[in-house]
Amino acid sequence: MTSLAEENYLKAIYKLYEKNGAMVSTSALAETLQINAASVTDFIKKMAAKKLISYQKSKGVSLTEQGRLIALNIIRKHRLWEVWLVNNLGFKWDEVHEIAEQLEHVISDELIENLDKHLGYPKADPHGDLIPDAKGRFIKNSSKPLLECTKGDKVKFTGVAEHSNSFLQYLTKSNISLGDEIVVEVIEEYDNSFQVKINKKERKLLSKEVVKNLLVVVM
Amino acid sequence: MTSLAEENYLKAIYKLYEKNGAMVSTSALAETLQINAASVTDFIKKMAAKKLISYQKSKGVSLTEQGRLIALNIIRKHRLWEVWLVNNLGFKWDEVHEIAEQLEHVISDELIENLDKHLGYPKADPHGDLIPDAKGRFIKNSSKPLLECTKGDKVKFTGVAEHSNSFLQYLTKSNISLGDEIVVEVIEEYDNSFQVKINKKERKLLSKEVVKNLLVVVM
DNA sequence: AAATAAAATTAGGTAAGCCTAATTGTGTAT
DNA sequence: ATACACAATTAGGCTTACCTAATTTTATTT
Ligand SMILES: [Mn+2]
Ligand SMILES: [Mn+2]
Ligand SMILES: [Mn+2]
Ligand SMILES: [Mn+2]
Numbered sequence: 001m002t003s004l005a006e007e008n009y010l011k012a013i014y015k016l017y018e019k020n021g022a023m024v025s026t027s028a029l030a031e032t033l034q035i036n037a038a039s040v041t042d043f044i045k046k047m048a049a050k051k052l053i054s055y056q057k058s059k060g061v062s063l064t065e066q067g068r069l070i071a072l073n074i075i076r077k078h079r080l081w082e083v084w085l086v087n088n089l090g091f092k093w094d095e096v097h098e099i100a101e102q103l104e105h106v107i108s109d110e111l112i113e114n115l116d117k118h119l120g121y122p123k124a125d126p127h128g129d130l131i132p133d134a135k136g137r138f139i140k141n142s143s144k145p146l147l148e149c150t151k152g153d154k155v156k157f158t159g160v161a162e163h164s165n166s167f168l169q170y171l172t173k174s175n176i177s178l179g180d181e182i183v184v185e186v187i188e189e190y191d192n193s194f195q196v197k198i199n200k201k202e203r204k205l206l207s208k209e210v211v212k213n214l215l216v217v218v219m
Numbered sequence: 220m221t222s223l224a225e226e227n228y229l230k231a232i233y234k235l236y237e238k239n240g241a242m243v244s245t246s247a248l249a250e251t252l253q254i255n256a257a258s259v260t261d262f263i264k265k266m267a268a269k270k271l272i273s274y275q276k277s278k279g280v281s282l283t284e285q286g287r288l289i290a291l292n293i294i295r296k297h298r299l300w301e302v303w304l305v306n307n308l309g310f311k312w313d314e315v316h317e318i319a320e321q322l323e324h325v326i327s328d329e330l331i332e333n334l335d336k337h338l339g340y341p342k343a344d345p346h347g348d349l350i351p352d353a354k355g356r357f358i359k360n361s362s363k364p365l366l367e368c369t370k371g372d373k374v375k376f377t378g379v380a381e382h383s384n385s386f387l388q389y390l391t392k393s394n395i396s397l398g399d400e401i402v403v404e405v406i407e408e409y410d411n412s413f414q415v416k417i418n419k420k421e422r423k424l425l426s427k428e429v430v431k432n433l434l435v436v437v438m
Numbered sequence: 439a440a441a442t443a444a445a446a447t448t449a450g451g452t453a454a455g456c457c458t459a460a461t462t463g464t465g466t467a468t
Numbered sequence: 469a470t471a472c473a474c475a476a477t478t479a480g481g482c483t484t485a486c487c488t489a490a491t492t493t494t495a496t497t498t
Contacts (some may be wrong), residue, residue, distance in 0.1 A: 039456050089333040099327050106321045114308040
């Protein structure tokens, strides 16, 4: 029913809307999908005709309820596949995104329900991103950037705000993994760098750029 | 490099060639792919230009070595995914083909090697079809239709010559599974039906249509 | 050898999803 | 209010993978 291209547009619109909290512009979509803006205009007109999005000429698009549910289903599939790739197939967290981009488009509700069951109904993917249920509902958690913490806070590392391979690999190299306990020991006022203790053992210095992208929940 | 359509054509050509042992006709391809013969002619000309197949006008096509390797790789992926769907996700053997038809087109050599490892390097899929290795090599076994056996033969059920859901479901309903031991007790000359004993326990009557499609190896 | 049937090809289209180049709209600076 | 910059749209094209209808080739029958 929905084509590969439509699924990718819906997912991109969903994510851009989440990030910016406003109607999604043609140019933003063109940028993230790596497609010419003229082609995007064309395409979103057809999607609007199918009631997948609502489109206000020259102003941007947003998802209809129908479009939102499809987007969430693709995101659900993407994240479940990522869990499988890391937990069962031995991939590293920086190696799974491209493969999940393909797997997310495989169509079979039973497949996804069986996969979900097989994985033990995970709540989050290997990057800490929450996995919506089959009806598109999230169990929201209270994570925030480590940057917003203050001295003495004891937190748990639950996700990343930046998904680039270079950031993921930096964390791997630095021996920082999802689930780690982080205690904020010193915050350097000058550059916002944090001195932290990881899992009660290792002491580490983290730059502002890093603490901005580490998502944590207070313990 | 090779498109979805090309992969499906290559696989269909491979299977038709295996079955008939001769050049594959335009009409046979059109029939299996459910595509108009004129479209097939069009498409095979382009594939021949890419050296995926060799094409003799009005006579038919056959795979080049390059095309054969791609076809075998798709078949390898299809069968590995089927093993996973049955062994790990709890699907029945008559429920996996359509899903594997989609999964076989996911592109990632590492994914397939990791999947193969995860599954314990299976030699055959849930229907007993052999799984080629990454270089397209099979470990051929000596299976033959049960129909070719004679009275007193003790054999092992290793595969099916017919993959229709109705046949697979008939076997499931009749409690006949891959790996079962079958002893031929009586062959009725008149209609070629077989009276057999399954796993030293159950006695069954199998029609010619059935014994023709049960592949076995002599024990 | 001629007629007929069946298979394959050619010719001319279509829809999906993209492109470039040209034009129009919108918001900001003067 | 006018000019300028940038964003968005329109117009016209292209490629892939299909289609139908018409024609040609091949195989079979008389
Ligand atoms: Mn991802
Ligand atoms: Mn992820
Ligand atoms: Mn199959
Ligand atoms: Mn199979």
